[in-house]
Amino acid sequence: MSKGNIKMSYKDTLLGKIKDKSIKVGILGLGYVGLPLAVSFAKKGINVLGFEKAPKKKEKIDKGINYIADVEDADLAKVVNDKSLSATTDFSRISECDAVIVCVPTPLDKFKKPDMTYIESACNDIGKYMKKGVLVSLESTTYPTTTEGFMRPIIEKASGCKHGEEFWLCFSPERVDPGNEEYKTENTPKVIGGLGKDANEIAVALYSLAIKTLYPVSSPAAAEMVKILENTYRLINISMINEIALLCGKMDIDLWEVIEAAKTKPYGFQAFYPGPGIGGHCIPLDPFYLEHIAKNYQFDLTMIHTAGQIDNLMPHRMTIKINSALNRQKKAINGAKVLFLGVAYKPDIDDERQSPALKIMDEVAKKNGIVMYHDPYIPEITTDEGREYKSLDLTDSLLKEVDCVVFTTNHSDFDVKNIVAKAGIIVDLRNATDGIVDGDKIYKL
């Protein structure tokens, strides 16, 4: 009886703080997901404390300096200035928070297996420092069963608290799409998967403070599967179109033209475009979290596996395209100057995570090509294999000097006509030269 009362009181207390906006929200990880979310809550007058292991990011927040493209500089400055948002590297201050939202990375290790160390570390910190009656929400993409099967026991053990009575868990997948001008954190519908009805009720109340449309589902596992399904859909369609692009190259069919024509079908088709490979922090990773957990159920996800095989080979196949283009001029990659245009994983963003461009650059460098790049958004990069490059100015003399120009990203501010006019051989992996007829020098994917 008294236990029931305590449970009610924690829940009612938390719902009350949400209702009167006196709640303090802790956000673990102030990156591409955490910072936009923190600003979204803070803009509504909620007191947000960001936890960040990187002191440099904390210092930037202290100064009101923005470092995430999807966040408006003025928004960040304003919420820091009015003290709605502050940041700390001291995770013991989790004890101040009524709700904790986890936005840490969930990368794959070198063997393409889930690296759960960030979530594990976050759960240990939360369990160690949290007060009773807290909602803990995970936003990081991970395999279904993580929230209930992985997080819950760690937090319960570290805190000595019981889920459903002294704290609540929820999985609510982030849907950040870097560079999307229309859909930002606040106006993108958000799926909520609380562990139990109370958790769902509290999580919906909390997120309603910052986000317009919420869509509760029956369990964290369903919500975890939602995010993976969304990105598995993208992975397999991009891989399919990349594979068909390679065939079209052999058959002398312009797949870009084919896709535009297929788009005239008014139902049952969504266009995906070929390119040098998948990139970013979602599509190359999320489906493999599902492939991983499936093994635990004696199940092989063959579509994801096959898509992964195609993707693994794309940088190599693109290097062969560069090789073939140079071969036309009786040149080898060894000793050739190869200029890559765009290293971001998609157009008009400053993010080169998992970008196929970097992998192609490594492969060309290993064949003793002289690698250079230009990207208006990314001043310097370090490749997967540790090579360091700085973005060069895109001058006419540079274009004339190099043996081969490779479009690896189709940033919209590239002056493609001028590039085609000045450059010798062009390998176009993004249809950047669409509509420009110069068959002799353009070598298209």
Next chain:
Amino acid sequence: MSKGNIKMSYKDTLLGKIKDKSIKVGILGLGYVGLPLAVSFAKKGINVLGFEKAPKKKEKIDKGINYIADVEDADLAKVVNDKSLSATTDFSRISECDAVIVCVPTPLDKFKKPDMTYIESACNDIGKYMKKGVLVSLESTTYPTTTEGFMRPIIEKASGCKHGEEFWLCFSPERVDPGNEEYKTENTPKVIGGLGKDANEIAVALYSLAIKTLYPVSSPAAAEMVKILENTYRLINISMINEIALLCGKMDIDLWEVIEAAKTKPYGFQAFYPGPGIGGHCIPLDPFYLEHIAKNYQFDLTMIHTAGQIDNLMPHRMTIKINSALNRQKKAINGAKVLFLGVAYKPDIDDERQSPALKIMDEVAKKNGIVMYHDPYIPEITTDEGREYKSLDLTDSLLKEVDCVVFTTNHSDFDVKNIVAKAGIIVDLRNATDGIVDGDKIYKL
């Protein structure tokens, strides 16, 4: 010079007949594609002569009796009555036609290889009987290069005529979607791939008589690829979702709920739903035409291949689901009465071609299950293995009598609530019982 004049004159003559609507259009094959197209032309006052090897179909046309669900009965009766449309089994009458449109089947043989005999036979008939100055258009889905590489030499040899001077070839893929109430032949944009500029010009002029929106591409091969891309997209997405559905069964996650939640993402996602397997005359076939021709370019299409593997196994996996459901009641398939609801390959149509239901019925019958079915649209069927069944009346006593009811098609006029109330064990492969909570008797995919 005179040669040039002759060429001009054939082309001009044909364009003139199109312009003043005095053209006679021959359509080879009066099935799901040919008959709606024939009626579309005839409705515009064009003289259409349908060629059909099956005398029964010809006789029905003679009497103005419709046999294709997507054609309006009144439309057919009207165009037959006003003599715009007539049919014949005499292919020598191809000589009367100014344009010939080929709508013959392109099935796969038992080894899943393209069966080109229908196209070959049509080309031989055309070459043998056609007059000079004719446009020949193929609508049947086939592998890229068919029109130029397969049809052209057969017709040139059989006719002694030269392409581009004495006749023209075009590929224009059908986009018939049986049961689609919104998009019919006339208002679905149509891709046109003429072999050369003259062929494109003539084909666009011809099809404009019957179809609202045309989209010309640069070659027949591009147009051939368009259709295959559209259906490959569907194949790989259905296969992906079917594979994930099987995993979700093991993980106790409701994939139907997950899909509804994923649909709240306002960009970059299109929902596909799991089911007992792919069916119909397009998705199970078209991608394998591409897989076939790819081998000729030393290329393996691994995504299509993997999707095919999943699909091949679906009927077997669904039989195992039926087995598991019966096992709950300590029953074996051997001797059990299994009632299949819906044998059409998709809801609310009368087409059971390639339907997965038939394959599951064969497998259950082989295990000595007592197979029955009800389908309001299909009174009788013959399975792939030659078993013959007639649709039973769906009475309450039948529902109570059988050991297991299987939803293989979700026809919208099924009274699902009553079926659930009366039946014992239900295996729901289509989420027909969505929202009906009766966990003990419903066994969902």
